[in-house]
Amino acid sequence: MSLCKWTASGGMVCSIPVTNIRKCRLVVFQQITQHQQAQTAYWLLHIFGNDFKTQGIQTIPEMISFIKEQWQNGDSFYVFIAPNENVLGGIGIDLSHNEPFLSNMFIIPSMRKHGYSKILMKYAEIHSRRFGFNYIKLWCEPKLVNYYKKFGYDFVSKNVNGKGEPILILSKKI
């Protein structure tokens, strides 16, 4: 079954039959409009602000520059665009450690619990396979372990983040 197909603009049209999802697009950050980039930056700061603060990123322009620099050349930050052109969510897929790592996945609060994150997770697998990987890894807070277990991820190791908080690495064969 085809989950996504390329569009002429370089975006992706998802065709997975998930509740309330039709004509949403997954597009790399560099290819969305400036307004959508600002929306994405706003939500990343709103949702993951404390993590970015430790990296000195506190404003929307700083966030936009960071995403453009951090996720390029094979690493990508995919933004999920709703049919009304508003940002619905996003996910970072980082290949710079010579293995695929997912990070900063989010769905905006008003659109949660409609199955949208499943599409992001599925797409991350497609992307990683396309780069020749047969597994995928992610960092996660302990409170989200049960969420990722639903997608088939298993515990690999435990570490601490910059603030000394526990952070887990999970992995899944794809």
Ligand SMILES: CC(C)(COP(=O)(O)OP(=O)(O)OC[C@H]1O[C@@H](n2cnc3c(N)ncnc32)[C@H](O)[C@@H]1OP(=O)(O)O)[C@@H](O)C(=O)NCCC(=O)NCCS
């Ligand atoms: C985590 C998050 C991305 C889930 O997005 P969502 O679109 O609401 O999730 P979905 O509707 O696709 O749910 C998928 C499944 O996970 C379950 N689920 C959703 N959030 C969950 C949570 N916090 N804990 C456990 N299970 C959860 C759903 O019930 C659903 O299960 P089902 O298929 O059995 O019904 C969203 O809550 C979010 O953006 N949170 C803030 C950012 C964050 O924590 N990101 C992850 C860290 S990198």
